[in-house]
Amino acid sequence: MPGQVASAEVAAAVADAHRSQWAFVLAATVRITGNIDAAEEAVQDAYASALETWGDRGVPENPGAWLTTVARRRALDMHRRAATARRALPKLVEQDPGAFDAEAIVEEATDGIRDDRLRLIFTCCHPALGFDAQVALTLRLVCGLSTADAARAFLVPEPTMAARITRAKKKIQAAHIPYRVPDASELGERVNGVLAVVYLMYTTGHTAPSGANLMRRDLAERAYELARMLRQLLPTDPAVAGLLALILLTDARRNARLDGPDLALLSEQDRSRWDRSAIAEGAALVREALSRRPPHRFVLMAAIAAVHDESASWSETDWDEILGLYDLLVDTWTSPVVQLNRAIALGFARGFAAGLAVLDDLSADPQLARYPYLAAARADFLTRLGRFQDARLAYEEAIVLTENEAERTFLKRRLAGLAG
């Protein structure tokens, strides 16, 4: 039968369009509804009708444009029906005529949509919303995740996630958080806010802070897609280039991170399993972004990842270069976790005793008191210095502190392998 498409194929096409086009379709629809909730409903309807229509008439050449047209028509229908209902009632209040010119909007070229997606992202990541709410809204509205999936990704009960999203949407509406791209004067700061959300999504997905799986791939992939979208929308922003590079250069090693069920350290990984094309792209982005001064913290973190990725083996790692990059990073970002990583680089560049001395100083920092990687790093340096008794205690501390099963297994393996 002409035009008939197998249902599995249609379902796959709709799922693909959901993943790649959701933000585009929603952003274009919010423009005419002026209201996120109404736009979401119209977009959900558009995806539902795609499942039916594409089976009969085939998958359209441009699914995003098809879905946008259908969602916008649906939004206009909903608006007209509401307007009719209002007309049927005695006129109590003069209605705002609004900016609804149906056909003109549906026919409108999609030129403005680049900005629409940015508007959506900046609204979701507005600093007047709590950070948790920013992450939740971005997953829900920009990535199109269901509330249940967003809850699963962050290991919170679904009602908690639902309440978080509802509260945030209510604040957007009640406080009139604008749907716009910030002015040049505040753009840098606001981009940083968006990148913080994407980075948290990536790190949560890359090393799930708790639970049995080391990596929650779906979350890491959404973060990667968001970073790609931001790069496309803000092509000259060095911080955006830095975050995309960081994700590419870290993710390039993902297939080598697990050796069977066990966590493999950078020093143990089979480098032939690293993704060379991702490394090449990430390294090129780093070079581009490093030319802008002062370098953004994501650019420096990506540069450090690039030194590892481009090193032929662990023993050939250029630790002086890495230590130099950490020194720059510490200047732009005073985080105890960065201090910890710098101390590790110092240990490899200048000797483990020197590194251990800095790690011991950091142990006094209350922010690191329950941080398992500090104990793990001390355990490793103590082992390398032959202080096995102290190393044993440090491993035991790290095992207690980590909440990730794969990491715990790794640490236990290390502890069991200690000499003495």
Added chain:
Amino acid sequence: MSKYLILIFQDEAKAAQAEGESISTSYQEFMQHRSSSLLAGAALEVSTTATSVRPDDAGGFVVTDGPFAESKEALGGYFLIEAADLDEALQIAKEVPSGTGVEVRPVRVVSP
């Protein structure tokens, strides 16, 4: 346009020291600069002069000395402003010379 209430919270001890008859120059400058957005505003007497009035269980009222909630920082004044959106309201809020910062609350829109 939307309305927002900017609530100015102050350290009462400091506010008491600065107490005077006239409005400080910095506030005068702020009010002049933002006159087109300001709908109303006032400075309040210290919270120790507050009186709380609460309904009791018997259908009457309990009148007590002092504010609803005791805290180091107390409501010291407010501005009612009109702004295009939250970003503009926050911009205005940043210019309030309170020293301690302010809270911005959207005014609820109610149908008549």
